[in-house]
Amino acid sequence: MEHFNSDRIKVALLVVALGGLLGGLGFYFTGRPEIASIVWHIGVVPVLAALLVEILRSLSRGEVGLDIVAALSMSAALLFDETLAAAVVALMYSGGTFLESFAEGRARREMRALLERAPRTATRHGQDGLEDIPVDDIVPGDRLLIRQGDTIPVDGKVASASAFLDTSALTGESLPLRAGNGDDAMSGSTNAGEAFDVVATRLAKDSTYAGIVRLVEEAQRSKAPMARLADRWSLGFLAVTVAIAFAAWWFTGDPIRAVAVLVVATPCPLILAVPVALVAGLSRAARFGVLVKGAGPLEAMARARTLILDKTGTLTEGRPRIVKIDSHDGTDPDEVLRLAAALDQATRHPVAQAIVAAAHDRGLTLAVPTDVTESPGEGLTGQVDGRSVVVGGHDFVAGRVGQDMADYAELAAGSVLVAVAINGRLAGHLVMADPLRSGTREMVARLRRQGIEHILLATGDRHEVAERVTEGLGLDGIRAGLTPDQKVLLVLEERKRGPVMMVGDGVNDAPALAAADVGVAMGARGAAASAEAADVVLLVDRVDRLGPGIEIARGARRIAIESVVAGIGLSVLGMIAAALGYLTPIQGALLQEAIDVAVILNALRALRITPSET
The missing domain is CATH 3.40.50.1000 (HAD superfamily/HAD-like)
Structure with missing residues (x-):
């Protein structure tokens, strides 16, 4: 809400400054300069007031920015009745801050999606059967039912024979993990297998998932704010501006020359060129995804x-794929895959689905399995094309065929092994990994x-x-x-x-x-x-x-710096000309507008940045 209100204020100031400048020009060219001066005052004062508030806030944080130069130029122009010059500066400044605000947008939004992913309710075993309760009502010792696809709401212990947990969002482990009775079950994990029970060991607010939410919020609050690129040039530019303006007034005794210097010095090349180049970079980067x-x-x-x-x-x-098929009895590797995938059509287990997808990718035709028996989290047995097929974990298949498979353990380094037995003998292994x-x-x-x-x-x-x-x-x-x-x-x-x-x-x-x-x-x-x-x-x-x-980010930053250097150089030349009496305040404002146009056109080159390799 604070960002939204700030954006609205900047839009309002831009509208006031633009309306004041145009309205005053209308009265001026119809022969009513006194009214024009009043209208220009009306357009400048709100911008100047908002600027002074921002300067005070910056100084309270120990920051010195370019806003001081803009405030000095507007104040001096109003003080010495150069109201048109003041109106032009007000428009330049309000336009620059609006553009910068547009460029920045909302770099940080609330963690709405993270909080929405967290479960709001849970299914608890009660005296009268299952009941849905708010997550915050869960207490340690409650027995919860976790259905397939459900997210575990609180940290707990598995209270069923086995469970398959997708912890990829929490730990980065891409393959589902098998948990046995009494094993830990982290909140935020997803049930990737059949329904199972969990006994809660913590309150929701003390669980793993809630801790991650707090970590994100704390990290965002503690992260140091990024300094604006323009502000890194501010102190030196401010010193040069004040020195030239003071020298012009001191040596000539004419305060209007100091006003002209300040107007020319209004740091619009910094205020405008940087956000324009960076906004162009944002747009260009979006074109490349x-x-x-x-x-x-x-x-x-x-x-x-x-x-x-x-x-x-x-x-x-982020998803398992077959990286190798090892055939151990001379069976064609594609036949090992075809039979395994045909049987795996009978389960929704993620690894089984990956095997089925791999078979389809190879153009294999899968028969419909019969007499399928599934041991959740362990494997399947069944008939495919009249042959007895067993697919599952290493130990599960070894137990069904009565064969020692210790010699194949080295295949599992950094991978998941799916064993396949045909007609009572080990036919091969599907080596799965996240490549x-x-x-x-x-x-x-x-x-x-x-x-x-x-x-x-x-x-x-x-x-x-x-x-x-x-x-x-x-x-x-x-x-x-x-x-x-x-x-x-x-x-x-x-x-x-x-x-x-x-x-x-x-x-x-x-x-x-x-x-x-x-x-x-x-x-x-x-x-x-x-x-x-x-x-x-x-x-x-x-x-x-x-x-x-x-590459686009670096190109946009380089163009922004080039625009700043060129703009400041031209502004310094203009300040010297104003100090020597060659520019009036309004001429200085118009010169600064011309400089602005030049640096903005240069900054827009960021729209044409083309990465060397795409």
């Missing part, structure tokens, strides 16, 4: 030197060329899995087994090197995205929470879009 939530994040993206990457769903596809996205190696090399000096992997997955997946990428480090708060600590530690960019897609990444100088979320399939917490959202499910995004 990179949504940047404001000018500040775009500038920070251009300055980033350290990149921290999540694994699951970011570097990898790297295509083009990842090229992307890492490109980021190095673009000036990213330090690239780390941060994942909640196991270290051996992370090492296997990223082998050959040339990363500077791997941090595995991280919790959400540990990811935040990693970001804060790496910020000692310089600006940090964090890329992730899960709920567990949201706090780190909020804490980083630039948080980048995978928006196509990533969690809504990470997209809300991030500064940048990749609209397509391709992490390689990060390269063009960074």
Whole structure:
């Protein structure tokens, strides 16, 4: 609401300044200069008042900005009855702040999506059967029913024989995990198998998911605000302006020359050129599937030197795929896959669905299985084309065929093994993993060329899995087994090197995205929470879009700086001319308008930035 009110005030000030200038000109050209002066006063005073309030707020925070120069020029022009010049400056200033506000937008929105994902109700076993209760009413010891697809509302212990939990949003583990009776069940995990019971061990407010929400909110509150690019030039420019204006008044005794200097010095090249270039960069980045939530994040993206990457769903596809089929008795690998997929049609387990999809991708025709028996979370048995088929976990299939399969354990390093037995004998293994996205190696090399000096992997997955997946990428480090708060600590530690960019897609990444100088979320399939917490959202499910995004950000920042340098140089020349008496205040205002047009046209070149590799 505060951002909304601020935006409305800026729009209102722009309307008042524009109306005052045009209305005054109308009276002036119809021969009523006195009324014109009054109208110009009316257009300037609200802008000046709002500007003074903003200056006082900045000074209270220990900040000195370019707004002081604009306030001095408007005040001096009004004081010495140069009201038209004051009206022109007011319009330039209000237009610049409005444009800057438009560029920034809302870099931070409330964590609405994250909170909406959290369950509001739960199903509890009561004396009279099942009952739906608010999550906040759950107390430790309550026995809850978690149906297929449900999100676990509070931390607890599995109270059924087995459960399959999708913890990808919390830990980054892309494959569902099997939990047995008495094992921990984290809130925020999703039931990927049959319904099971959980005995609550914590209140909702003390559970894992609620802790992640708090981490995100705390990270956003503690994150240092980004300084405007223009304000980094402000102190020096202010000093030069005051010195030239004072010298002009001191040596000539003519205060109007000082007014002319101040009017020419109104820092519109800084106020206008920077947001125009960055807004153009935002628009250009969006064309390449990179949504940047404001000018500040775009500038920070251009300055980033350290990149921290999540694994699951970011570097990898975030879903299991068959990477290898090992046939152990001479059976054709496609036949092993076909029979396994045919039987797996009878279950909704995510791994089984991935096997079915792989068979379809290979164009295999799947028969309808019969006599199917499923052991939830373990495997299936049944008949396919008159043959007895068993598909499931290593131990499950070994128990059904009475065969020692210890020799095949090495296949499981960093992967999930699905064993397949045909007619009582082990036929093969389907080796499943979450592979790297295509083009990842090229992307890492490109980021190095673009000036990213330090690239780390941060994942909640196991270290051996992370090492296997990223082998050959040339990363500077791997941090595995991280919790959400540990990811935040990693970001804060790496910020000692310089600006940090964090890329992730899960709920567990949201706090780190909020804490980083630039948080980048995978928006196509990533969690809504990470997209809300991030500064940048990749609209397509391709992490390689990060390269063009960074290149555009750096190009837009470079053009903004070029515009600022050129604009300030021309302004300084104009100030010298005004100090020597060659420019009146209104001529100075018009000159400054011409400078504005020039720097804005230059800033708009950011709309034509084309990444070197797309």
